[in-house]
Amino acid sequence: QMQLQESGPALVKPSETLSLTCSVSGGSIxxxxxxxxxxxxxxxxxxxxxxxxxxxxxxxxSLKRRVTISVDTSKNQVSLRxxxxxxxDTAVYFxxxxxxxxxxxxxYYFHMDVWGKGTSVIVSS
Amino acid sequence: SYVxxxxxxVSVAPGQTARQTCGGINIGSKSVHWYQQKSxxxxxxxxxxxxxxxxxIPERFSGSNSGNTAILTISxxxxxxxxxxxxxxxxxxxxxxxxxxxTKLTVL
Numbered sequence: 001q002m003q004l005q006e007s008g009p010a011l012v013k014p015s016e017t018l019s020l021t022c023s024v025s026g027g028s029i030x031x032x033x034x035x036x037x038x039x040x041x042x043x044x045x046x047x048x049x050x051x052x053x054x055x056x057x058x059x060x061x062s063l064k065r066r067v068t069i070s071v072d073t074s075k076n077q078v079s080l081r082x083x084x085x086x087x088x089d090t091a092v093y094f095x096x097x098x099x100x101x102x103x104x105x106x107x108y109y110f111h112m113d114v115w116g117k118g119t120s121v122i123v124s125s
Numbered sequence: 126s127y128v129x130x131x132x133x134x135v136s137v138a139p140g141q142t143a144r145q146t147c148g149g150i151n152i153g154s155k156s157v158h159w160y161q162q163k164s165x166x167x168x169x170x171x172x173x174x175x176x177x178x179x180x181x182i183p184e185r186f187s188g189s190n191s192g193n194t195a196i197l198t199i200s201x202x203x204x205x206x207x208x209x210x211x212x213x214x215x216x217x218x219x220x221x222x223x224x225x226x227x228t229k230l231t232v233l
Contacts, residue, residue: 035222045160045168045211047222058220061126094167098222099215110215110222111158111173118167 002026004095004116012089012123018082022095022116029071030054033099034078035112036069038091046091050098051078085123092118127216129225136231137202145228147195147212155214157195159188162227163208171210172197199230207232 008020022034036048049059051069059067068081078095097114101107130148137143147157157175160168170179172188175195185200199206212225 037224044209044227045162045224047224050222060221061219109174110156111170112160112168112213112222113170113173113179115167115169 002097002114004097004114006093006095006116006119008093008119008121010120010122012085012121013125014086014123015084018080018085018089018121018123020080020093020095020119020121022078022080024076024078028073029076029078030073031100032097033110034069034071035096035098036078036080037094037096037112038089039094039118040088040091048080048082048093052099087123090121090123092120094118126219126221127214127223129212129214129223131210131212131225131228133226134229134231136233137199138233139202139204141202143199143202143206143230145197145199145210145230147197147225148193149195149214150193152193152195152214153191155190155216157188157190158213159186159197160211160213161206161208162211168211202230202232204232206230 003025005023012018033052035050051057054071066083070079095116096112098112099110159172161171162168171186175190176188187198209227211227
């Protein structure tokens, strides 16, 4: 059973860079889509971006100028960097397994079936 | 960009059926996924590809999708079903995942 665990600083100063890591256990990260999603206090879910096979990335239009998602296959980790943060970036950040290709059905599945518990990040001086 | 619209809240008595809608232009042509998020917890996938259930999800949860509306139906609602529910699609024109705004299900 694959499990995900987010980690990183709980407090980040405005204008600095938020850096989070998602550690994956119970399987390889190589063949899946991995997404970061965030949820501001009292609000809904916002997709941030994904990485696939360590090279293909796509970011939300509203965040793409500030976001970088990468993988470290040797550590089985997916990372998120969000630069120039403001108070509006205060949120719980989740990582999730968000898709895969099934050779048996020749079909890509794009649902988020495994989630980490999330990590809370506050942007404040 | 593609927009998904969900009502902010739905209320239902225990034992009754809750139907939650997710609206989008021609959403019937897309695969819709539904997530349950209880207070303080991570979301959990309850329906994927319009009507399939992951293992461990009760048969009380079902989904349908046609035209401009997808529906998550919860039969024989229990107190433990009280949560926020989010619909989601993959927008192939932008390679973006899109979430609806979420519906808070209250069990009376």
